[in-house]
Amino acid sequence: MEAEKIKEDLIFWRRTFHQKPELGFEEIQTSQFVQEQLKKTGINYKVIGGTGVAALIEGESPGPTIALRGDMDALPIQDEKTVSYSSKVEGKAHLCGHDAHTAMLLGAAHLLVKNKPLKGNVKLIFQPAEEGLFGAETLIKHGVLENPGVEAIAGLHVNPMVPAGFVTCSQKEVCAAADFFDIEIFGVGGHAAHPHHSVDSIAIAAAVVSSLQQIVSRQVDPLSPTVLTIGQIHGGSANNAIAPSVKIGGTVRTLDPQVRNAMEARMEKVIKGVSEGLGGTYTFDYRYMYPVLLNDESLIPSLRETVQSVLGSDSFSISKPSMGGEDFSFYAQKVPGVFFRIGVRNEEKKAVYPLHHPKFDLDEDALPYGSAILAQYALNFFE
Incomplete structure (x- = not known):
């Protein structure tokens, strides 16, 4: 595999990013490093x-x-790994693998x-701010999918x-639409010994939380x-006072656009009914974030x-969708x-922790695999 010849470079790039993680739209050093590597080639x-x-x-x-995309941003989480390349930035770490994505795209x-x-072109998109800051949408607005189209x-x-x-690859739905909400329940504060002189926002909030689950189940x-x-x-x-207000936050994940479009109204109907029925008031803020990610099924056979040409005949499988957002x-x-x-x-290398875990790490043997698949997929696109 040609990509194996640059494995040491891939590891060096990935570990450089890993030690200097930057959050969304703050990827100044990461972006400069990418630019330097592109200049060299x-x-x-x-x-x-x-x-x-x-x-x-x-x-x-x-x-x-054809475009190939790799995201570059890190997470606001403390790195708890004890390795030579762990994050050197307090409270920030590459715990979702974006350092590897960027290195793999450089390798490609x-x-x-x-x-x-x-015949044709390959556009490489090194994207900032995937983690909740709409980096992809920002680049699209700046014309990343144009000139050439x-x-x-x-x-x-x-x-x-x-x-x-x-x-693994999902046949159609890959990741769920990811939306977020904030609720504030308002009651009337007072002494815990005399609840009849107050409106208990915590009791209302408990009823709201329980009732909201009926939307999904019923x-x-x-x-x-x-x-x-x-x-x-x-x-x-x-402990001896009735709370005047309670704040609630959460997320809704859906694969069906019709269900997604109905969730905000369904939730508000429940929140309003429970809150007002128990003597309180409320505010409700529902934010539409990532849409559902759909694969174009015509692109999967290639x-x-x-993958099979790079990794072997048993290396590719179709997987279920994820309710995570992307x-x-x-x-x-x-x-x-x-x-x-x-x-x-890779259990032997302690690369076993899930994404966003403080000890997340990965088997760097996979870096050349990713580069090879991205590059070869792009070339196959033109055949």
Whole structure:
């Protein structure tokens, strides 16, 4: 495998990013490092959307353009690994594998420079701010899919639940639409010994939380996967006082657009009915974030062939959708897209922790696999 020849470079790039994690739209050093590597290989690029980088590898003659995307941002979580390349930045770490995604895309760039398409172009998108800050949407607004126009796009994500050397891909729905909400319940504060002189916001909030779960279990088709999770609740300041207000926050995940579009109204009806029925008032803020990520099914056969040619006949499998969110979905709304997951699990190397875990790490043997698959998939697109 040609990519194995740059394995040490891939590891060096990944560990450089890992030690210097940067949050969304703050990827200044990461972006500069990417630009330096592209310069070394003679690839033309431009900075886009603040810290994003869009590079273009032109084929020997004009033709269609396929894009490859890698995200660059880290998470606001403390790195708890005891390795030589752990994060050197307090409270920030690459615990979702974006350091590997960026390194793999750089590796693909090196491979494609040496094996340019005969006809067409490959656009490399080094994207900032995937973690909840709409980095993909920002780059789209800045024209990343234009000049030249992109006809298809591919992206990957590391998967610590699958061993290195294997790839999974969902047939259609890949990741759920991810929306978020905040609720505040208002009552009337007072002494805990005299609840009849108050309106207990905590009791109302408890009823609201319980009642909201009835939406998924009793109002949504069981065959339409839906998750409504309360992630935080805050209220009260003393054991002997009735809290005047309670704040609740959470997320809704859906795969069916019709279910997604109905959730806000269904939730407000429940919140309003319970709150006012028990003598309180409320505010409700519902925020639509990532749309559902859909693979273009016509792009999957070529991905299967590519993976099997790189990793072997048993290396590719179709997987169930995830209820996690992924902003690659914004690209896939604009052009045909395919998004797949590459295994990075290795128990001997302690690469066993899930994404976003403080001790998350990956098997770096998978780095050349990712580069090879991205590069070869792009070349196969032109055949």
